[in-house]
Amino acid sequence: DTGVSQNPRHKITKRGQNVTFRCDPISEHNRLYWYRQTLGQGPEFLTYFQNEAQLEKSRLLSDRFSAERPKGSFSTLEIQRTEQGDSAMYLCASSLGGGGARTEAFFGQGTRLTVV
Amino acid sequence: GIQVEQSPPDLILQEGANSTLRCNFSDSVNNLQWFHQNPWGQLINLFYIPSGTKQNGRLSATTVATERYSLLYISSSQTTDSGVYFCAVEHDSSNTGKLIFGQGTTLQVKP
Numbered sequence: 001d002t003g004v005s006q007n008p009r010h011k012i013t014k015r016g017q018n019v020t021f022r023c024d025p026i027s028e029h030n031r032l033y034w035y036r037q038t039l040g041q042g043p044e045f046l047t048y049f050q051n052e053a054q055l056e057k058s059r060l061l062s063d064r065f066s067a068e069r070p071k072g073s074f075s076t077l078e079i080q081r082t083e084q085g086d087s088a089m090y091l092c093a094s095s096l097g098g099g100g101a102r103t104e105a106f107f108g109q110g111t112r113l114t115v116v
Numbered sequence: 117g118i119q120v121e122q123s124p125p126d127l128i129l130q131e132g133a134n135s136t137l138r139c140n141f142s143d144s145v146n147n148l149q150w151f152h153q154n155p156w157g158q159l160i161n162l163f164y165i166p167s168g169t170k171q172n173g174r175l176s177a178t179t180v181a182t183e184r185y186s187l188l189y190i191s192s193s194q195t196t197d198s199g200v201y202f203c204a205v206e207h208d209s210s211n212t213g214k215l216i217f218g219q220g221t222t223l224q225v226k227p
Contacts, residue, residue: 031212033214033215042120048212091157093159102164104161105149105213
């Protein structure tokens with residue numbers, strides 16, 4: 001397994017456009033997370049899936065954001081009507097979870113979004 | 117929610133020096149991880165250490181869960197150690213694996 005993979009690595013978009021990011025987790029991991037990191041800050045939790053179910057969403061995740069994990073494998077994060085404040089690094093992570101499993105999280109390379 | 121504080125915020129070392137990075141957290145945790153963020157932004161796993169002591173080459177870490185802190189030791193630092201080091205914890209009541217990150221320690225190792 002090559003680890004968590006994210007695409008694209010970089011995205012530049014005009015304000016008001018929609019963007020979609022993809023995350024492929026480590027294959028045996030049932031949990032998948034999205035985080036956002038702005039310059040000089042630590043990553044902040046956005047949302048979390050266990051298999052295909054989205055179980056928690058942060059208050060940071062406005063109505064313009066939507067995430068899916070349709071078959072419990074890859075996930076997509078869509079931002080509609082992007083704003084300059086959405087410019088950030090979007091990080092995906094995966095882990096095992098439940099049943100006493102070791103919940104060590106592994107992160108992808110991230111997608112750096114710039115809204116101009 | 118749980119608070120995570122890292123110190124120092126910035127650290128400059130000469131190559132070959134040793135350093136200690138600290139992570140304090142405000143409540144009980146069932147997961148603690150240390151990461152190194154490389155210049156391209158990827159978080160590289162260093163340690164999964166909710167308690168106890170671990171060593172990996174020049175790096176070692178200790179978590180004293182009852183006193184709510186963890187330490188990351190870097191010995192004989194190299195220029196490639198430069199970057200941002202993050203501590204992240206999962207609150208004991210969470211059971212989701214959601215991590216709360218500190219603000220990071222930015223390390224610069226000079227040749």
